[in-house]
Structures are given as structure tokens and as C-alpha cells.
Amino acid sequence: MNTVTGKTALVTGASSGIGQEIAKLLAKDGYNLVLVARSDDTLERLSEVFKGNYDTQQITIIKKDLSEEDAAQDVYNQVKAKGITVNVLVNDAGVGLYGLFGTDTDWEREKAMIHLNVLALTQMTKLFLYDMLIRNEGKILNLASLLSITPSPLMAVYAGTKAYVYNFTQSLINELKDTNVTITALLPNATDTDFFNKAGAQNTKITDELQDPVMVAKDGYEALMAGKPKVIPGGLKNKSYEVLAYVAPQEALASLMHDKMLQKPEPDAEQEKKTTLAWGIGFGLAVVTGIAIGIAYKNANALDRARYRYKAKSAGNSISDALSSVVDAVVDAYQNTKTKAEHLVSKGEDKAVDLEAEVAA
Ligand SMILES: NC(=O)c1ccc[n+]([C@@H]2O[C@H](COP(=O)([O-])OP(=O)(O)OC[C@H]3O[C@@H](n4cnc5c(N)ncnc54)[C@H](OP(=O)(O)O)[C@@H]3O)[C@@H](O)[C@H]2O)c1
Structure with a gap:
């Protein structure tokens, strides 16, 4: 443990x-x-844990x-009123x-997000940076994103x-270089x-590749303490995204991100029901045919038995063929519907179609 005394973050x-x-x-x-x-109750509990450990x-x-x-x-005023000097500022919130911006999202939430992510972060930086410059010491970490x-x-x-x-932070790096x-x-x-x-994005494809917040915090913390201009946690893979972001056309990047932000395909419940029904019917037919053949076989002479053996085989084949056709048809229908749905979603046309219908009505 590298213990710092008397400094506040x-x-x-x-x-x-x-x-x-x-914070940990x-x-x-x-x-x-x-x-x-x-969530002050969470912060209180955290405070106890930190003090204890x-x-x-x-x-x-x-x-x-x-x-x-x-x-x-208001935060700045409360800190000043308590006589606290902030040596490290982490703008994480x-x-x-x-x-879809045009049709789906709520403006009030967007306004609050801009306020939090942009205005609060900028004002926090302005207020605490001024005091840091007066003392000529201090460190700030701003949460940007890939x-x-x-x-x-x-x-x-x-x-x-x-x-x-990101842009704001990079500009300040230059202003603060001396x-x-x-x-x-x-x-x-x-x-x-x-x-x-x-954010309401819990079922998107991008959530299949989430990284560990402990690793992210550690990389961020080390870069903050070292006074580095920026850090992209997660090794070569994420750094290669950065390179891609600088060399690829914006349109291609937008398409790539659009795909990652799509909802994960959900199994079609209706088609699943049909597949289960097809299996059920096929299985029922097989059982009934099997019983009928069994009874007839028991009561037959040798020649008839040979015929029954042959018929049983063909009946089994027919049932199996019929069943696979039903399953193939069901699977094909599922695949077609899925492909069409993905195509529509990827083009964002589902909304456009709805809107056109509404406007036309
Ligand atoms: N997770 C990611 O994939 C990702 C990737 C890149 C960048 N980031 C950035 O990393 C930062 C932290 O996000 P996270 O992933 O750790 O998400 P998180 O677990 O949801 O944490 C968000 C934090 O922001 C606080 N917050 C939210 N709204 C607030 C408000 N109106 N006033 C005050 N505090 C508020 C929350 O506290 P309360 O709810 O208690 O107020 C919470 O402590 C964010 O700036 C985010 O944009 C996240």
C-alpha cells in the first residue's frame, strides 16, 4: 500500500x-x-467499508x-465551506x-444527460482547476469513452x-502543459x-463483450497518478479500436457501431411453438403406427411377417421423412423471418415504416 496522508480526492x-x-x-x-x-445511503455504507479496511x-x-x-x-461551495482542499478530482458520474434519436428517446432524459455528462463535468473542472492552478498542483481524471x-x-x-x-480534456492538456x-x-x-x-441497452450485442470495471479503474487510476493525457484500458484489442477510429471513414465506423448496438436476436416464440408441435405430432404418429404394426405382426404368418417388417421400415422412413420436412419447413420459416427482421432493424426501417403508416393514416 502506497499511503498518502493529508490529501483529498x-x-x-x-x-x-x-x-x-x-474511489476504492x-x-x-x-x-x-x-x-x-x-445514492447517499450507498455512499454511507461505502464510507464505513473504506474506513474499516x-x-x-x-x-x-x-x-x-x-x-x-x-x-x-453547490458541490464546490459545500467542499469550500468544510475547508477541504481537493488535490484529485475524478469526474466519473x-x-x-x-x-433512435429521431423517434424513440426522451428529450428530458437527454437534456439531463447532457447536463450531467457535459455541464456538470465542465463546471466541476472549472471550479476545482482554478484552485489547483493557484496552488500549482493537482490531478483531474475525466471519464470519456471509446x-x-x-x-x-x-x-x-x-x-x-x-x-x-475527450476533446475538452485534450485541449486542457495543452493549456496546462507548463x-x-x-x-x-x-x-x-x-x-x-x-x-x-x-441506459435501456441491456440486451444489445455490445453487452456480450463487457470488460471488468476493476481493470478499467486500475488502468485509469495509474494513468491519473502518472499524469498521462489519456488511457484506453483493455490491452491491444481496445487500442486497435483507437487506431481504427482514426483511419476508418466515419460512415464505416457508424455502421460497425450500429451493428454492435442492435438488440440481440431473440428466439421467435411462435416459431418455437410450431417446431415443438411438429415434433409432438411426429412422435405421436410414430407411436400409433408402431403399436398397429406390432399387433398385426403378432397375429401374422411368416410371409406376412416379412411383409410387415418391410412395411414397418418404409413407414418409419416415411414418418422420419415427413418429420424432417416439417422441421425443415419450420427452420426455413424461422431463418427467413429472422433474416428479414435483422435486415429491417439494421436499416432502421421498422421505425420508418411505422412512421409512414402513421403519417398516412
Ligand atoms: N460502463 C461502460 O460501458 C462505460 C464505458 C465508457 C465510459 N463509461 C463512463 O464511465 C462513467 C461511470 O459509469 P459506470 O459504467 O460506472 O456506470 P454506473 O455503474 O451506472 O455508475 C454511474 C455513476 O454515476 C452516478 N450518477 C448517475 N446520474 C447521476 C446524477 N444525476 N447525479 C449524480 N451522480 C449521478 C451514479 O450514482 P447515483 O445513481 O447514486 O446518482 C453512479 O455512481 C460514466 O461517465 C460513463 O459514461 C462507462
Whole structure:
């Protein structure tokens, strides 16, 4: 443990996910903490755990909805009123929102998201950076995303907010280069937190490739402490996304991301029912035919028995053939419907068709 005494780190979004993991690392290193989020009960429990397990001793909880007007100013005022000097600022709090911008998503949620992801982060940075520059020391970590550098259909506003965070942070790096204040952008790929559930994107294909928030926080924390301009956690695979983002045309990137943001295909319940029914009927036919042949076979002479053996074989073959035709037909129908559905969704035409119908009505 690398114990720091007398320094304070303020973490927004400390109640869950990446923010909570970063707060834990700061606590382990002995930072005093100011933890900010709306779930103050979670923050209180976290505070007890940190104090019980790590070197951190002073933990201040600030319950705040950072999507409200001037929320950052209020947090800053509370910190100043308590006489706390913030040496490390982690702007982690952020949310996403899933859906087609033109027709699906709710403006009030989008407005709150822009407020939280952009305005609160900018105002927090402005207020605490000024004090850091007066002291000529301090470190800031801003939560950007790999979506900061790629378009992201179906999460368009979120990706826009993260592009802002990244660009804003990179500009400040240049402004701060002759000072002892550093600012770092953390660009995680999709990470296994509550983020996708809250955004309404829990069933999207991208959730099949989530990375560990502990790893993301560790990489972010190390880059913050080293004063690096940016960090992309997750090794070569995620770094290659960065290279791709710089060389591939925006349209191709948008298509790639659109595909990852699509809902995972769900098994068609109706078709599944039909397949089960087909198997049931086939099995029933096989049993009834088998019993009938068995009774006749028992009562027959040798020649008839030979005939029955032959008929039983052909009947079995016919039933099996018929059954496979039914199953093939069912599978074909399922595949066709699935392909058509995927095609429509991928083109975003399902909504367009609905809308046209509505306009025409
Ligand atoms: N998970 C990913 O795939 C991913 C990828 C790239 C970047 N990121 C970014 O990483 C950051 C953390 O996200 P996460 O994945 O750790 O998600 P998370 O587990 O949902 O955590 C989000 C945190 O933000 C806080 N928060 C949300 N709305 C708030 C509000 N109005 N006021 C104050 N605090 C608020 C939440 O606390 P309360 O609900 O208690 O307020 C929570 O502590 C976000 O900026 C996100 O954009 C995430």
C-alpha cells in the first residue's frame, strides 16, 4: 500500500461501477475522500467499508443530483465551506440513453444527460482547476469513452457528450502543459457495470463483450497518478479500436457501431411453438403406427411377417421423412423471418415504416 496522508480526492459517481472502483483505489492509498452521487445511503455504507479496511479516515458524503442546474457550484461551495482542499478530482458520474434519436428517446432524459455528462463535468473542472492552478498542483481524471472517438448510432447523444469530454480534456492538456496540474481522459470500452441497464441497452450485442470495471479503474487510476493525457484500458484489442477510429471513414465506423448496438436476436416464440408441435405430432404418429404394426405382426404368418417388417421400415422412413420436412419447413420459416427482421432493424426501417403508416393514416 502506497499511503498518502493529508490529501483529498473528490469522486463523482462514487456509488457504483467504475467510480466506486476508483474511489476504492484512492482509499487504499490513504486519500481522504469526498464522495458525490445521489445514492447517499450507498455512499454511507461505502464510507464505513473504506474506513474499516483502508488507511483513509476522512470521508465526506455529498448527496447531489449533478444533472440539476449549477449542481457543481453547490458541490464546490459545500467542499469550500468544510475547508477541504481537493488535490484529485475524478469526474466519473455519467449516464447513457439507448434508442433512435429521431423517434424513440426522451428529450428530458437527454437534456439531463447532457447536463450531467457535459455541464456538470465542465463546471466541476472549472471550479476545482482554478484552485489547483493557484496552488500549482493537482490531478483531474475525466471519464470519456471509446465512443468519444467513434460515432454511435442508437446512443447518439451519449456518444456526443463523450466526444465533448475527450476533446475538452485534450485541449486542457495543452493549456496546462507548463503547470504541475495534470488532466487525464479515461476511454473505456463497454464495461460490466449498471450503465447499460440504466441506459435501456441491456440486451444489445455490445453487452456480450463487457470488460471488468476493476481493470478499467486500475488502468485509469495509474494513468491519473502518472499524469498521462489519456488511457484506453483493455490491452491491444481496445487500442486497435483507437487506431481504427482514426483511419476508418466515419460512415464505416457508424455502421460497425450500429451493428454492435442492435438488440440481440431473440428466439421467435411462435416459431418455437410450431417446431415443438411438429415434433409432438411426429412422435405421436410414430407411436400409433408402431403399436398397429406390432399387433398385426403378432397375429401374422411368416410371409406376412416379412411383409410387415418391410412395411414397418418404409413407414418409419416415411414418418422420419415427413418429420424432417416439417422441421425443415419450420427452420426455413424461422431463418427467413429472422433474416428479414435483422435486415429491417439494421436499416432502421421498422421505425420508418411505422412512421409512414402513421403519417398516412
Ligand atoms: N460502463 C461502460 O460501458 C462505460 C464505458 C465508457 C465510459 N463509461 C463512463 O464511465 C462513467 C461511470 O459509469 P459506470 O459504467 O460506472 O456506470 P454506473 O455503474 O451506472 O455508475 C454511474 C455513476 O454515476 C452516478 N450518477 C448517475 N446520474 C447521476 C446524477 N444525476 N447525479 C449524480 N451522480 C449521478 C451514479 O450514482 P447515483 O445513481 O447514486 O446518482 C453512479 O455512481 C460514466 O461517465 C460513463 O459514461 C462507462
